[in-house]
Amino acid sequence: xxxxxxxxxxxxxxxxxxxxxxxxxxxxxxxxxxxxxxxxxxxxxxxxxxxxxxxxxxxxxxxxxxxxxxxxxxxxxxxxxxxxxxxxxxxxxxxxxxxxxxxxxxxxxxxxxxxxxxxxxxxxxxxxxxxxxxxxxxxxxxxxxxxxxxxx
Amino acid sequence: xxxxxxxxxxxxxxxxxxxxxxxxxxxxxxxxxxxxxxxxxxxxxxxxxxxxxxxxxxxxxxxxxxxxxxxxxxxxxxxxxxxxxxxxxxxxxxxxxxxxxxxxxxxxxxxxxxxxxxxxxxxxxxxxxxxxxxxxxxxxxxxxxxxxxxxxxxxxxxxxxxxxxxxxxxxxxxxxxxxxxxxxxxxxxxxxxxxxxxxxxxxxxxxxxxxxxxxxxxxxxxxxxxxxxxxxxxxxxxxxxx
Numbered sequence: 001x002x003x004x005x006x007x008x009x010x011x012x013x014x015x016x017x018x019x020x021x022x023x024x025x026x027x028x029x030x031x032x033x034x035x036x037x038x039x040x041x042x043x044x045x046x047x048x049x050x051x052x053x054x055x056x057x058x059x060x061x062x063x064x065x066x067x068x069x070x071x072x073x074x075x076x077x078x079x080x081x082x083x084x085x086x087x088x089x090x091x092x093x094x095x096x097x098x099x100x101x102x103x104x105x106x107x108x109x110x111x112x113x114x115x116x117x118x119x120x121x122x123x124x125x126x127x128x129x130x131x132x133x134x135x136x137x138x139x140x141x142x143x144x145x146x147x148x149x150x151x152x
Numbered sequence: 153x154x155x156x157x158x159x160x161x162x163x164x165x166x167x168x169x170x171x172x173x174x175x176x177x178x179x180x181x182x183x184x185x186x187x188x189x190x191x192x193x194x195x196x197x198x199x200x201x202x203x204x205x206x207x208x209x210x211x212x213x214x215x216x217x218x219x220x221x222x223x224x225x226x227x228x229x230x231x232x233x234x235x236x237x238x239x240x241x242x243x244x245x246x247x248x249x250x251x252x253x254x255x256x257x258x259x260x261x262x263x264x265x266x267x268x269x270x271x272x273x274x275x276x277x278x279x280x281x282x283x284x285x286x287x288x289x290x291x292x293x294x295x296x297x298x299x300x301x302x303x304x305x306x307x308x309x310x311x312x313x314x315x316x317x318x319x320x321x322x323x324x325x326x327x328x329x330x331x332x333x334x335x336x337x338x339x340x341x342x343x344x345x346x347x348x349x350x351x352x353x354x355x356x357x358x359x360x361x362x363x364x365x366x367x368x369x370x371x372x373x374x375x376x377x378x379x380x381x382x383x384x385x386x387x388x389x390x391x392x393x394x
Contacts, residue, residue, distance in 0.1 A: 043330075147255075
């Protein structure tokens, strides 16, 4: 389920997520960091979509009176994960092997590839991930532009 | 963070490694563990009985057998043959779309996205180690459930071949960069090298004179396959001593 990608590249469609999660509320209001939930973004290949355990670590106590949090708690009580839809990702045809960790170590801001998620309610693919986007940034940062840097 | 590690991540380490392999034929027993390990590591599809009969079986590494003498005084010699990652690769100049080239680390790279499946490379390779995906890749269940996520699955119409397990080279470099050091000798082990029970295969940086592979490549027993063609392979075979 998590592997469902937004098909049309560039189409600024908001995924029809199972809960109306607001990135802005968490980042701008609650002052959270991206890595608080996407914990692999700086250290692993995949940033990761948080498990419901992580949501409930806070929401067992915070904002429990809100209806959306009630729906979240319903998943929790049924011992189900929230079937979030993945917003970013490369299609299998692209034969791209992307790793988050080296990009984070090179101090590339999350927003460089993911847009200003902090001000979004539902995350949308604001930055189009074409090969041009990647190669231009690699060249600007004197990273490798060898084909096999990404395609293997 | 230190500048060196950024360079290492981008694939241009201060000293660019020159990957190569040495295979000790005295040790090789022809068990084909390398063949199995390779297919499993690199998502190499199974061709099936009919296609194999047409010579379309895909193995990035194979064991060539040579029989010497007459029965019953027969002797079998084995030679694992994989892409020789030639410095003067015959496959490269014939590609009309530049889908194959030698990168700075000496790897003969195959870019699946660029390949249009002319098969000129496969025809021009004297070692016959390049394979076209005639059909969309298939695996008999449950093999399809164990695909390696670090390696792309190649679509139909695309040529593929041994990469020296470039995904493992990348992984080793990333690990080294995360720890702020250079990749050590023996740290990168392609699947074939790792699986060889006789430890007949050694992989490493040929440009580092202290590496094991450089030591073996300089051995008097070291020869390269079809060296007379001038392809300058990066795989060194240590011929049997007898």
